[in-house]
Amino acid sequence: MLAAVKRHFRRYLRRKGEMMPGGFSWPIVVSIDITLLVVSAVALLQRPESQWWIAVIGLVVAYSPYIVFFGIEMTVAPALEALALGLAWMLAISIWIFGMSAPIEGDFAPVLLGLVTGVIGSMTSIRGGMLAAGTAAAILGAAVSMGRVDTPWLYLSFIGIGWLVGYLMRIQQQLLMEQRDAQQKLAEHAAADERRRIAREVHDVIAHSLSVTLLHVTGARRGLQQDRDVDEAVEALEQAERLGRQAMADIRRTVGLLDEAVGKVAPEPGVGDIPTLVDDFVRAGLTVRFHASGPQDRLSAAAGLALYRIAQESLANIAKHAPDAESTMTLTVSQGSAVLTVTNRLPVPVAARRVDGRGMRGMRQRVELLDGTITAGPHDDGWVVRATIPLDDDPCRLRSWGAWPTA
Numbered sequence: 566m567l568a569a570v571k572r573h574f575r576r577y578l579r580r581k582g583e584m585m586p587g588g589f590s591w592p593i594v595v596s597i598d599i600t601l602l603v604v605s606a607v608a609l610l611q612r613p614e615s616q617w618w619i620a621v622i623g624l625v626v627a628y629s630p631y632i633v634f635f636g637i638e639m640t641v642a643p644a645l646e647a648l649a650l651g652l653a654w655m656l657a658i659s660i661w662i663f664g665m666s667a668p669i670e671g672d673f674a675p676v677l678l679g680l681v682t683g684v685i686g687s688m689t690s691i692r693g694g695m696l697a698a699g700t701a702a703a704i705l706g707a708a709v710s711m712g713r714v715d716t717p718w719l720y721l722s723f724i725g726i727g728w729l730v731g732y733l734m735r736i737q738q739q740l741l742m743e744q745r746d747a748q749q750k751l752a753e754h755a756a757a758d759e760r761r762r763i764a765r766e767v768h769d770v771i772a773h774s775l776s777v778t779l780l781h782v783t784g785a786r787r788g789l790q791q792d793r794d795v796d797e798a799v800e801a802l803e804q805a806e807r808l809g810r811q812a813m814a815d816i817r818r819t820v821g822l823l824d825e826a827v828g829k830v831a832p833e834p835g836v837g838d839i840p841t842l843v844d845d846f847v848r849a850g851l852t853v854r855f856h857a858s859g860p861q862d863r864l865s866a867a868a869g870l871a872l873y874r875i876a877q878e879s880l881a882n883i884a885k886h887a888p889d890a891e892s893t894m895t896l897t898v899s900q901g902s903a904v905l906t907v908t909n910r911l912p913v914p915v916a917a918r919r920v921d922g923r924g925m926r927g928m929r930q931r932v933e934l935l936d937g938t939i940t941a942g943p944h945d946d947g948w949v950v951r952a953t954i955p956l957d958d959d960p961c962r963l964r965s966w967g968a969w970p971t972a
Contacts, residue, residue, distance in 0.1 A: 623661045890909055908944075
């Protein structure tokens with residue numbers, strides 16, 4: 566029995582909260598109900614004993630909607646529930662006021678008109694709040710004309726204050742609801758950006774590692790099949806094993822970005838690691854020449870990571886599509902920009918239409934986040950990737966700076 570009562574009470578609080586714009590928290594709902602109960606109890610105690618039966622009738626009428634909504638699972642719209650509560654309370658207050666033969670000094674029953682107006686105003690629209698205030702004012706006017714209420718201006722001010730408080734509560738809840746929606750959208754947008762960033766990192770790490778590893782495995786196979794050179798094959802397999810372990814470590818580090826302890830993640834690579842990257846591909850069998858010029862210390866961590874990933878993706882594509890071709894990579898850092906150019910000399914002219922895959926989309930996203938530009942496509946007898954990142958000491962120039970880890 567007690568469990569059923571608790572279940573119905575929780576459902577009542579939830580339903581009462583859903584009736585209000587944005588959904589008030591349950592302490593506010595309970596506080597409003599307790600305030601109405603206390604004020605109505607004081608109004609009942611002010612009635613003479615001979616008129617208590619009228620007071621009890623009014624009490625039953627006031628709380629009849631609560632009993633219905635508390636005990637029965639309703640599917641009525643919140644606006645209709647608010648209307649039912651308002652009508653019940655206005656009728657109960659009318660019974661308490663008009664049931665007296667003479668006015669009561671300091672009567673609390675007309676005070677309830679202001680409280681109910683505020684509650685209805687916070688639960689419904691502006692029109693509903695004004696309707697409640699007009700009904701309360703009409704009941705007060707009729708009571709004054711019949712000589713049931715003294716100090717009518719004081720009670721009328723209570724009605725006006727109640728309407729104003731209800732209106733402000735409703736506006737506040739609407740603003741809170743809009744703020745929660747905006748925060749939810751921002752959180753979803755940030756989560757989507759983080760997923761895309763991690764997807765780019767994982768893609769670049771896997772593409773680079775597998776490309777270099779496959780080149781070493783191919784070299785080992787050729788060494789065994791054609792040259793019968795066991796030492797060269799073993800060396801190639803050792804390099805493949807080393808790169809495979811390094812790839813596993815890189816993947817663990819990248820996936821570690823999903824962990825709460827982001828500060829413990831190892832530093833991301835930068836432009837200073839590009840020569841090592843090129844050496845890995847050269848040892849794997851690619852023919853790549855790298856040249857760098859300019860002050861690389863002017864590059865931010867975000868720009869350095871973007872250039873490293875672009876170089877990594879470009880070399881991985883070369884290893885995949887033209888492993889026997891000669892390639893050139895140049896990095897030029899000037900006063901206003903950093904330019905990375907990767908040229909892949911193909912044995913035959915390129916006539917294929919450019920197709921943007923995941924790797925190209927990832928490179929373009931990295932550059933665009935830094936207000937840069939990137940082009941990729943056939944040129945003369947080869948394929949050229951050219952990325953330009955502007956350099957500016959103003960940190961506000963770098964959009965989405967927080968999306969790139971610096972350590």
